[in-house]
Amino acid sequence: DTEVTQTPKHLVMGMTNKKSLKCEQHMGHRAMYWYKQKAKKPPELMFVYSYEKLSINESVPSRFSPECPNSSLLNLHLHALQPEDSALYLCASSHLLGNTIYFGEGSWLTVV
């Protein structure tokens, strides 16, 4: 079982809703990531945090807002999403930036 825990596993939200995806790891990793994966496509990097600071934003629309409250937690705040944002959202972590990445179980998001 993965040691990166994501909640909720499934989320359905309307285009005007505000919701959040949560991720937690207790492996002492100092780098955390958000990926987005559409069907039959590879994971696509969205954000990278290193030592709780945002290091990389891969030109993600502002309707996605990441937050890293502490070294174990990573959130992704969602607001005014579009149906095309429906996807599997994967949290991942690594010991340090550049080390092997371990994925969480993912959160399936459906925007209606």
Added chain:
Amino acid sequence: QKEVEQNSGPLSVPEGAIASLNCTYSDRVSQSFFWYRQYSGKSPELIMSIYSNGDKEDGRFTAQLNKASQYVSLLIRDSQPSDSATYLCAASSGTYKYIFGTGTRLKVLA
């Protein structure tokens, strides 16, 4: 454009056979290579990482890396129906960025 290429499959092998999954990459600065297994509807799960030329074995899995040919492969011995999944190859130059292939779908026939 840095790329990792995989045959999308499906690759069908009978139970008990060796499954051979292949991946080529275009970026010569890639140093680290990873194989992830992804079951339908699930998240990617790390199987193997490999950094040096040659073979690396872990149970029924063997990863092979040839940097001169920019080629990395994954062999699965004694394939089982439970190995049926999509296998993602990824390359990294040691930074935050993984370049993923599109994955090869493996079907192990009972």
